Amino acid sequence: MKKVIPISALDALHSKTSPAIVPGVLHEPTGVLNDSRGRSLHDLRISVTDRCNFRCPYCMPKEIFTSDYNYLGQKELLSFEEITRLSRIFIAHGVKKIRLTGGEPLLRKGIEQLVAMLSPLQTLDHQPIDVTLTTNGSLLKKKAQGLKDAGLKRITISLDGIHDETFRKMNDVDFALKDVLESIDVAQKLDFESVKINMVVKKGVNDQEILPMIKHFKNTGVIVRFIEYMDVGNTNGWKMDEVIPSRQIIDRIQEHYPLTPIDPDYAGEVAQRWKMLDGGGEIGVISSVTQTFCHTCTRARISMEGKLFLCLFASKGYDLKALLRSEANDLTISNAIAQIWQARDDRYSEQRTQIQQGVIHHPKVEMSYIGG
Ligand code: SAM
Numbered sequence: 001m002k003k004v005i006p007i008s009a010l011d012a013l014h015s016k017t018s019p020a021i022v023p024g025v026l027h028e029p030t031g032v033l034n035d036s037r038g039r040s041l042h043d044l045r046i047s048v049t050d051r052c053n054f055r056c057p058y059c060m061p062k063e064i065f066t067s068d069y070n071y072l073g074q075k076e077l078l079s080f081e082e083i084t085r086l087s088r089i090f091i092a093h094g095v096k097k098i099r100l101t102g103g104e105p106l107l108r109k110g111i112e113q114l115v116a117m118l119s120p121l122q123t124l125d126h127q128p129i130d131v132t133l134t135t136n137g138s139l140l141k142k143k144a145q146g147l148k149d150a151g152l153k154r155i156t157i158s159l160d161g162i163h164d165e166t167f168r169k170m171n172d173v174d175f176a177l178k179d180v181l182e183s184i185d186v187a188q189k190l191d192f193e194s195v196k197i198n199m200v201v202k203k204g205v206n207d208q209e210i211l212p213m214i215k216h217f218k219n220t221g222v223i224v225r226f227i228e229y230m231d232v233g234n235t236n237g238w239k240m241d242e243v244i245p246s247r248q249i250i251d252r253i254q255e256h257y258p259l260t261p262i263d264p265d266y267a268g269e270v271a272q273r274w275k276m277l278d279g280g281g282e283i284g285v286i287s288s289v290t291q292t293f294c295h296t297c298t299r300a301r302i303s304m305e306g307k308l309f310l311c312l313f314a315s316k317g318y319d320l321k322a323l324l325r326s327e328a329n330d331l332t333i334s335n336a337i338a339q340i341w342q343a344r345d346d347r348y349s350e351q352r353t354q355i356q357q358g359v360i361h362h363p364k365v366e367m368s369y370i371g372g
């Protein structure tokens, strides 16, 4: 049955920052939603807070993110019920994986409860939805058991060095390395299906940590992934010459730990996987700058205040909170999301050079807002 979308529901999407939506007809979701470049919706990243207790200079430099910074109030955040409702709607469009992020997601009060609400959800083929979380690890020691009990199966912990001095410089709030290492230990003992470490590599700042990180986590089952430093947001003063291309990272590792490439876990996986030939374990590289993967990008992002972003570097978000808090029913919201995704043409990383040179004008939102 086809119905015309009520104009009032579409109007709710037209926040100041949202591009216009072309009215269409209502359809039941089919479980497959392709964008204008044929990329299907598969992953949903939900940012649950814009706050963080770290000030990693590449993400939330402390000169900008001061205590006077205009953070959102509690009422502006999506509630757990709203997040769960949206997640169901996204799953009906084919989402199989939900990642909670931020800001620092463990700062969101009751995060375990949200995990408990999301983890029973099932994909359309009746598989459990893959709920995961990215954290800076600072509060994980206390929270890991509760998250595991709530149904969290996998976890990613960010760690930008394995020497205390480097780590403190990278978090820029003088947070001690040993606390995060203890968190990683706790997570391992709890038998999460996977514990991964993300390390952002910035040339001349923490690249001396690459080999010690491998040495530390070798034979532990923990997968370390090296991320190229990116030009997210507008405040980190990114320069291309501070990026170490993943290819060079792999070459550097190979000199000490011979590697062989392995297949991705699933189509559209962002990390290129490698395993150590001596059986020491797996590592990964995420080459967002030097080997772009926009053509396989299947990720949608929802900010803590309910805006839908189609790219990590998006300029604009679509105000789903206004729809959630209107009279709109699930089908109307579902159709709005479908229209937005179908029109998606985002591919920032492929256009980075032209954008950096000013050939294409492209303002961006901050990563701590949109979620990494
Ligand atoms: N606070 C949590 C954390 O740090 O894991 C979750 C949010 S954080 C924005 C998500 C991921 O984005 C982290 O692994 C972080 O290292 C990464 N990230 C942030 N800024 C980045 C940048 N400029 N380039 C590359 N990765 C970045």
Ligand code: SF4
Residues within 6 Å of the ligand: 052, 053, 054, 055, 056, 059, 060, 102, 103, 104, 136, 158, 368
């Ligand atoms: Fe906080 Fe994560 Fe950004 Fe670091 S990367 S400032 S821990 S949100």
Ligand code: SF4
Residues within 6 Å of the ligand: 293, 294, 295, 297, 298, 299, 310, 311, 312, 313, 346, 347, 348, 349, 350
């Ligand atoms: Fe996806 Fe945007 Fe990153 Fe390209 S730049 S991979 S479209 S999030």
